[in-house]
Structures are given as C-alpha cells and as structure tokens.
Amino acid sequence: xxxxxxxxxxxxxxxxxxxxxxxxxxxxxxxxxxxxxxxxxxxxxxxxxxxxxxxxxxxxx
Numbered sequence: 001x002x003x004x005x006x007x008x009x010x011x012x013x014x015x016x017x018x019x020x021x022x023x024x025x026x027x028x029x030x031x032x033x034x035x036x037x038x039x040x041x042x043x044x045x046x047x048x049x050x051x052x053x054x055x056x057x058x059x060x061x
Contacts (some may be wrong), residue, residue: 006020008020008022008023008048008052009021009023010037010052010056010059012058012059013055014059015059015060016059016060016061017061019059019060019061020048020049020052020059020061022038022039022045022048023037023038023039049061
C-alpha cells in the first residue's frame with residue numbers, strides 16, 4: 001500500500017482561494033510525471049481543500 005502525503009501553505013489572514021497554496025512536500029514522484037512541487041491533480045487538491053476547510057472553517061474555502 002502506498003500513501004501520498006500532501007501539504008500546502010496556509011495564509012490565515014486571507015480568505016477563499018487566496019488562503020491556500022497547494023504544494024507537495026513529501027513523496028514527489030517524477031517517474032510518474034510529477035515534475036514540480038505543486039499538487040497538480042485536481043482530485044487531490046479538492047481533498048486537501050476539504051480537509052483544510054473542515055479543520056479551519058474561518059478560511060472560507
């Protein structure tokens with residue numbers, strides 16, 4: 001079983017899309033076409049956004 005660990009930068013003084021930056025810090029896989037630190041997969045972005053919005057509702061994500 002493989003796990004993907006993703007994280008983003010959070011800006012608590014911002015709201016909505018400006019409050020989160022999607023950056024992968026662990027498990028970057030260039031052999032699978034991921035050539036940057038940015039989380040490009042929209043499904044993963046939605047999952048990160050959902051988790052962050054539940055944990056930090058004041059960001060208005």
